[in-house]
Amino acid sequence: xxxxxxxxxxxxxxxxxxxxxxxxxxxxxxxxxxxxxxxxxxxxxxxxxxxxxxxxxxxxxxxxxxxxxxxxxxxxxxxxxxxxxxxxxxxxxxxxxxxxxxxxxxxxxxxxxxxxxxxxxxxxxxxxxxxxxxxxxxxxxxxxxxxxxxxxxxxxxxxxxxxxxxxxxxxxxxxxxxxxxxxxxxxxxxxxxxxxxxxxxxxxxxxxxxxxxxxxxxxxxxxxxxxxxxxxxxxxxxxxxxxxxxxxxxxxxxxxxxxxxxxxxxxxxxxxxxxxxxxxxxxxxxxxxxxxxxxxxxxxxxxxxxxxxxxxxxxxxxxxxxxxxxxxxxxxxxxxxxxxxxxxxxxxxxxxxxxx
Numbered sequence: 001x002x003x004x005x006x007x008x009x010x011x012x013x014x015x016x017x018x019x020x021x022x023x024x025x026x027x028x029x030x031x032x033x034x035x036x037x038x039x040x041x042x043x044x045x046x047x048x049x050x051x052x053x054x055x056x057x058x059x060x061x062x063x064x065x066x067x068x069x070x071x072x073x074x075x076x077x078x079x080x081x082x083x084x085x086x087x088x089x090x091x092x093x094x095x096x097x098x099x100x101x102x103x104x105x106x107x108x109x110x111x112x113x114x115x116x117x118x119x120x121x122x123x124x125x126x127x128x129x130x131x132x133x134x135x136x137x138x139x140x141x142x143x144x145x146x147x148x149x150x151x152x153x154x155x156x157x158x159x160x161x162x163x164x165x166x167x168x169x170x171x172x173x174x175x176x177x178x179x180x181x182x183x184x185x186x187x188x189x190x191x192x193x194x195x196x197x198x199x200x201x202x203x204x205x206x207x208x209x210x211x212x213x214x215x216x217x218x219x220x221x222x223x224x225x226x227x228x229x230x231x232x233x234x235x236x237x238x239x240x241x242x243x244x245x246x247x248x249x250x251x252x253x254x255x256x257x258x259x260x261x262x263x264x265x266x267x268x269x270x271x272x273x274x275x276x277x278x279x280x281x282x283x284x285x286x287x288x289x290x291x292x293x294x295x296x297x298x299x300x301x302x303x304x305x306x307x308x309x310x311x312x313x314x315x316x317x318x319x320x321x322x323x324x325x326x327x328x329x330x331x332x333x334x335x336x337x338x339x340x341x342x343x344x345x346x347x348x349x350x351x352x353x354x355x356x
Contacts, residue, residue: 001264004099009075014047016040018056024084024092025075027051031090032062034237054090061089074158077102080130081158083151093125093151097265098193101231102131105189108228109135112188116228119180121173121192121219126152128191129166130159137189138165144198146170172204174211177218186224189231196236208236216251227256233265 013028014021015036021044022029028046030053042048051069056062064086072085077099084092109116109132116137120129125148129141133156143149149170156162169176173192194215198206216232223230230252232244245262253260 001266002100002104003266004097006103007077007096007099009077010096014042014044016042016047021047021050025073027069027073029069029086029092030054032056052086054086079134079159080127080155082125082127082155083158085151093148094127098127098233100265101191101233102128105191105229105231106131106135109137109189112228116188117186117224118189118191119187119219119222121177121190122194122198123152123191124148124193126155128193130155130161132189132191133161133164133166134159140167140169140187142169142171142173142176144170144172144204172202174204174206174215174218177215177222180222181218185222187222188224188227189229190219190223190227191231191233192219193233208234208239212239213247213251216247220251220255223252223256 009025011023012020013023015033015038017039018032018034018036019030020033020036021042022031028050030047030050032054049067051067053065053067054062055065066086069086072083074081074083075094076082077096082094084094086092105118105128109118118132118137118139120126120132120139120141123129123141123143126141129139129152132139141149141152143152149168153162153168156164156166173194192215194208194212195206196208212232212234219230230248232248234244241262241264245260248260248262252258
C-alpha cells in the first residue's frame with residue numbers, strides 16, 4: 001500500500017462505525033466510509049463537535065450538517081493550494097490519498113530531462129494537473145463537468161500556476177481521445193481517474209466495467225514513442241489492483257515495454273496522539289508569566305526559539321521546547337515563579353500549544 005504521508009494540512013484522526021474523522025486544515029469533518037466496518041470506541045472529542053458531518057440516508061445519498069464551517073476554505077500540499085467546498089455525497093473537492101500518485105509522477109517529470117506532455121483525463125478539480133504543472137509538464141486537463149473544470153482553474157490560480165502551459169477542456173474523455181488520434185497528438189504521460197458511472201456533456205454514458213479496457217487501448221494510441229508513465233486510478237470496489245495490472249500489461253506494456261505496479265493507496269492515519277495544553281490555558285499562563293517577568297526579557301531570549309507552525313486536534317500550536325525556555329528564564333532571572341511554572345506545564349506533554 002502506498003501512503004500519502006507528506007500532508008501537513010490533512011489527516012485521518014480516527015475511524016469507527018462506518019465513518020472517519022478527518023482534519024482538513026483548520027476544520028474537522030466526519031464523513032461516511034464503507035470500508036470502516038469496525039465499531040471501535042470514539043475517544044477523540046472531535047467526533048462529537050465537528051465542523052461538518054455528512055449523514056447518509058437509508059434511501060441513498062445524504063446531507064451535510066454544518067457547525068461553524070465556511071462555504072469555502074483552502075489547504076496546502078507542498079507548493080499546491082486547494083479550494084475546498086463541501087458538496088454532494090460527502091465530497092470536498094479533493095482526494096488527499098492521491099498525493100502519493102502526485103509525488104510519484106512529479107519525480108518522473110522532473111527527472112525526464114526533456115519537455116513532457118501530460119494528459120489528465122476525468123481530471124476533476126485538478127490535483128494531478130497542478131502537480132504535473134508544478135513539476136514542469138505541459139498539461140491538457142479534460143473533464144465533462146464545466147463546474148469542476150472551473151474549480152480546477154481556481155485551484156491553479158490559488159497555487160500560482162494559472163499561467164503555466166495548460167489547456168482546460170470541458171469534453172467527453174472518450175471523444176476527446178478519438179479526436180486526438182485523428183489529429184496525431186501524442187503525450188508522454190497519461191493520467192486517468194475514471195468514475196464507476198458517469199455522463200458526458202451531451203449525455204454520453206460511461207460504465208467502468210464495460211468501458212475502461214477499450215478506453216485504455218484507445219489511449220495507448222496517443223502515447224509518445226518513449227512514454228514516461230501511464231497512471232490509472234479507480235475507486236470502484238470490484239476493480240481490484242490485480243485487474244488493473246492485467247489490463248495495463250495487456251494494453252500498454254506489451255507495446256511500449258516497462259513494468260506495472262498496482263496496489264492500494266491511502267491517506268495518513270494518526271495512530272499516536274500527543275496531549276496538548278489547551279490554547280487558552282497556555283496563552284493565559286504565558287501572558288501572566290511574561291507580565292510578571294517584564295516583556296523586555298522575552299525580547300532578549302526570542303532569538304533562541306525555533307517556531308514551527310502546525311495544527312492538531314482543536315489547538316493551533318507552535319511547537320517549541322517550552323520547558324527549555326522556562327528553564328532558561330529561571331536560570332537567567334533566578335526567578336522562582338518560572339520554576340513553579342515549569343513544574344506546572346511539564347505534567348501535560350512534551351509539546352505545547354501557544355497562539356500569538
